Amino acid sequence: MLVVISLLAGIGLGVAFHTSVPPSWAPYLPMAVMAALDSVFGGLRARFEGTFNDRVFVVSFLSNAILAALLVWAGTRLGVQDMAIAVVVVFGVRIFQNLAAIRRILFHA
Amino acid sequence: MTDIRDDAPGGKPSARARARGQIAIALTLALLGFLLATQLRSQQGLTQRLSIERESDLGRILTELTDRSDQLSSELVDLRVKLAQATGTQAQQRALVVDARQQLEAVQILLGLVPVKGPGIVMTFDDPTTTIGPDVLLDTIQELRDAGAEAIEISGVRIVASTAFTGTPGALSIGGTPVSRPYQVTAIGPASTLAEAMRIPGGVVDSLAADQGASVRITEEGSVSILHVSALPKFVHARPTTRR
Numbered sequence: 001m002l003v004v005i006s007l008l009a010g011i012g013l014g015v016a017f018h019t020s021v022p023p024s025w026a027p028y029l030p031m032a033v034m035a036a037l038d039s040v041f042g043g044l045r046a047r048f049e050g051t052f053n054d055r056v057f058v059v060s061f062l063s064n065a066i067l068a069a070l071l072v073w074a075g076t077r078l079g080v081q082d083m084a085i086a087v088v089v090v091f092g093v094r095i096f097q098n099l100a101a102i103r104r105i106l107f108h109a
Numbered sequence: 110m111t112d113i114r115d116d117a118p119g120g121k122p123s124a125r126a127r128a129r130g131q132i133a134i135a136l137t138l139a140l141l142g143f144l145l146a147t148q149l150r151s152q153q154g155l156t157q158r159l160s161i162e163r164e165s166d167l168g169r170i171l172t173e174l175t176d177r178s179d180q181l182s183s184e185l186v187d188l189r190v191k192l193a194q195a196t197g198t199q200a201q202q203r204a205l206v207v208d209a210r211q212q213l214e215a216v217q218i219l220l221g222l223v224p225v226k227g228p229g230i231v232m233t234f235d236d237p238t239t240t241i242g243p244d245v246l247l248d249t250i251q252e253l254r255d256a257g258a259e260a261i262e263i264s265g266v267r268i269v270a271s272t273a274f275t276g277t278p279g280a281l282s283i284g285g286t287p288v289s290r291p292y293q294v295t296a297i298g299p300a301s302t303l304a305e306a307m308r309i310p311g312g313v314v315d316s317l318a319a320d321q322g323a324s325v326r327i328t329e330e331g332s333v334s335i336l337h338v339s340a341l342p343k344f345v346h347a348r349p350t351t352r353r
């Protein structure tokens with residue numbers, strides 16, 4: 001319950017403050033969001049599987065987001081412009097896997 | 110990357126540790142919400158605008174954007190040309206400014222608006238028998254100017270184009286200011302030439318000596334200062350006009 005409320009509060013804050021993304025950050029924020037989403041679905045799956053640990057969740061959430069953004073940044077620095085695609089693919093696959101696992105647990109199918 | 114499922118939960122955590130965990134999760138999720146909302150907002154504007162338009166509208170937008178782009182590039186060319194012109198005229202303008210500054214300086218000295226300093230002579234006219242009239246001073250000025258004097262002052266009055274010499278011997282006025290004996294004349298210019306011009310036969314010194322009584326002392330100086338300035342004249346009647 002607290003989880004849902006805080007999520008809504010965060011969204012509310014984001015909507016209320018018209019925070020505009022600085023142009024220099026624009027390529028990295030989506031990556032951070034992807035990583036964060038992956039962590040959340042991973043956490044959800046772990047919860048259903050009974051292996052959830054809040055410390056692991058928080059640390060992985062932050063480190064995933066920061067690492068994803070850093071990776072894309074390093075990619076542009078190295079001239080690998082498509083690093084973002086790699087990050088999107090990796091996190092996309094992981095999110096799908098996590099969602100599939102959750103579905104299997106919930107619907108036994 | 111850290112994997113969520115790596116860690117199995119340890120022993121039974123205490124109530125306080127669990128509450129802290131809950132708060133940490135809540136904060137994390139609030140952060141996620143914030144990030145999501147920000148990212149969605151930044152994308153929303155663009156996608157929303159494009160998705161509600163129909164194909165023909167999109168075509169129109171494209172043409173508009175192309176037109177705008179063309180317009181901007183032609184504007185860019187225009188501005189480049191202007192920039193080139195401006196940098197060309199800049200040197201010209203700088204020369205004009207230097208010229209104008211020199212003119213201003215000359216006019217300021219001529220009108221006696223600024224203190225001046227330079228080589229020149231200092232003369233003292235002793236006049237115990239009050240024989241020196243305005244004509245003598247006027248002649249002196251003429252001689253000095255002829256010899257190349259650039260700035261002249263008599264007894265604290267700066268001599269400029271509009272200065273008039275009036276009065277009678279013993280009660281002289283220069284430019285409306287009464288001056289008293291002995292009269293001190295300071296002139297800036299080529300010092301030796303000025304001194305010579307004063308001493309030539311039939312010149313100022315000569316004729317004053319002939320007038321008995323009056324005498325002149327002349328000293329050449331490497332540097333004399335004329336610190337008195339005259340007020341900027343107000344012209345009421347004369348107006349500049351273009352030459353026809």
